[in-house]
Amino acid sequence: MSKPSPLEFWFEFGSNYSYLSVMRIESIAASAGLTVVWRPFLLGPIFSNNGWSTSPFVLQKAKGDYVWRDMERQCRKYRLAWTKPSQFPRRAILPHRVALFGAAQPWIGEYCRRTMEMNFVQDRDIESVEAVSEILQGMGLDAAATIAQACSDANKVLLRSQTEQAVARGIFGAPTFFIGDEMFWGNDRLEEAIEAGIAGSG
Amino acid sequence: MSKPSPLEFWFEFGSNYSYLSVMRIESIAASAGLTVVWRPFLLGPIFSNNGWSTSPFVLQKAKGDYVWRDMERQCRKYRLAWTKPSQFPRRAILPHRVALFGAAQPWIGEYCRRTMEMNFVQDRDIESVEAVSEILQGMGLDAAATIAQACSDANKVLLRSQTEQAVARGIFGAPTFFIGDEMFWGNDRLEEAIEAGIAGSG
Numbered sequence: 001m002s003k004p005s006p007l008e009f010w011f012e013f014g015s016n017y018s019y020l021s022v023m024r025i026e027s028i029a030a031s032a033g034l035t036v037v038w039r040p041f042l043l044g045p046i047f048s049n050n051g052w053s054t055s056p057f058v059l060q061k062a063k064g065d066y067v068w069r070d071m072e073r074q075c076r077k078y079r080l081a082w083t084k085p086s087q088f089p090r091r092a093i094l095p096h097r098v099a100l101f102g103a104a105q106p107w108i109g110e111y112c113r114r115t116m117e118m119n120f121v122q123d124r125d126i127e128s129v130e131a132v133s134e135i136l137q138g139m140g141l142d143a144a145a146t147i148a149q150a151c152s153d154a155n156k157v158l159l160r161s162q163t164e165q166a167v168a169r170g171i172f173g174a175p176t177f178f179i180g181d182e183m184f185w186g187n188d189r190l191e192e193a194i195e196a197g198i199a200g201s202g
Numbered sequence: 203m204s205k206p207s208p209l210e211f212w213f214e215f216g217s218n219y220s221y222l223s224v225m226r227i228e229s230i231a232a233s234a235g236l237t238v239v240w241r242p243f244l245l246g247p248i249f250s251n252n253g254w255s256t257s258p259f260v261l262q263k264a265k266g267d268y269v270w271r272d273m274e275r276q277c278r279k280y281r282l283a284w285t286k287p288s289q290f291p292r293r294a295i296l297p298h299r300v301a302l303f304g305a306a307q308p309w310i311g312e313y314c315r316r317t318m319e320m321n322f323v324q325d326r327d328i329e330s331v332e333a334v335s336e337i338l339q340g341m342g343l344d345a346a347a348t349i350a351q352a353c354s355d356a357n358k359v360l361l362r363s364q365t366e367q368a369v370a371r372g373i374f375g376a377p378t379f380f381i382g383d384e385m386f387w388g389n390d391r392l393e394e395a396i397e398a399g400i401a402g403s404g
Contacts (some may be wrong), residue, residue: 060374172262181272
């Protein structure tokens with residue numbers, strides 16, 4: 001009898017398809033009896049490795065145009081609010097540092113959803129200390145202390161190493177899910193990853 | 203009361219995700235009461251427009267590695283046979299000329315499925331006159347006459363113009379579906395396109 005595997009969730013706050021998965025994953029995983037392992041990382045270095053200066057949705061105009069229409073339809077399907085961001089992709093190094101610092105905390109899911117909603121619903125900057133503080137305070141956390149710890153040298157190094165690990169694991173976009181060594185790319189594959197997790201990794 | 207819209211299906215014989223849709227579309231559309239409009243086109247010029255010499259699955263190694271694993275899983279899900287092609291993407295100008303020539307014929311679906319199976323199940327070259335003849339003869343058609351008509355100057359021009367039309371419509375990959383002006387990209391969106399078609403375009 002195999003036991004359920006944890007669901008590793010690699011995501012980026014600037015990524016619109018990560019928005020869909022951040023909003024959906026915790027309740028779906030809970031229903032399936034799976035634990036989510038939150039793995040924030042930065043897409044920038046992955047784009048750079050391909051010789052790209054920014055998101056392919058910006059560099060490839062036809063694909064970009066399509067993506068915003070697809071997002072409207074996907075958000076309607078999942079009953080999620082949606083505003084096309086006026087700036088894309090939004091820089092989000094501080095939010096990622098906080099997410100990495102809090103990855104094992106009970107507030108991580110709520111923190112990630114609020115950050116995503118600030119970007120993709122409220123269409124606001126998410127990179128500033130003010131923005132991150134507002135989110136943390138809204139959750140009743142000590143914003144100043146949390147941000148200070150998230151900006152420690154150790155945590156900064158950890159975010160870089162997490163992103164290097166993403167590359168080493170073969171990640172080329174976000175969101176990406178792992179069940180053991182089995183990789184699933186894209187919000188469209190979340191349900192398949194969950195099924196694989198229920199089946200267990202052995 | 204709106205009436206069902208035709209389902210425009212833009213595909214490429216060299217494209218692995220087009221394989222999934224070619225195998226699935228006719229029976230799904232028939233169940234939904236939708237007519238399929240077969241629109242073969244060439245991805246090469248679209249890749250060139252992006253400055254790419256070949257498929258992104260070749261140019262981006264991490265993505266390419268993932269795609270073959272994803273194809274195994276998708277084929278298992280849809281109960282389709284699958285062999286990773288030893289040559290990718292396969293050139294297929296002659297098969298596309300024949301598909302365009304026969305796009306409104308009753309044999310088009312069967313012809314496309316056999317061509318895709320030669321590429322993605324039998325792992326064979328699909329570009330030669332011999333390969334295309336074998337497929338047409340296997341369906342009881344006059345191979346020599348069909349190929350001669352498919353290779354007329356008029357039909358050659360038509361394939362170029364079909365590919366230009368793909369670019370003009372905003373197509374950036376295959377398979378792509380249209381219900382009226384609404385575009386759906388990727389085999390993962392076939393079911394959404396069908397739903398939109400059932401709802402009708404007005």
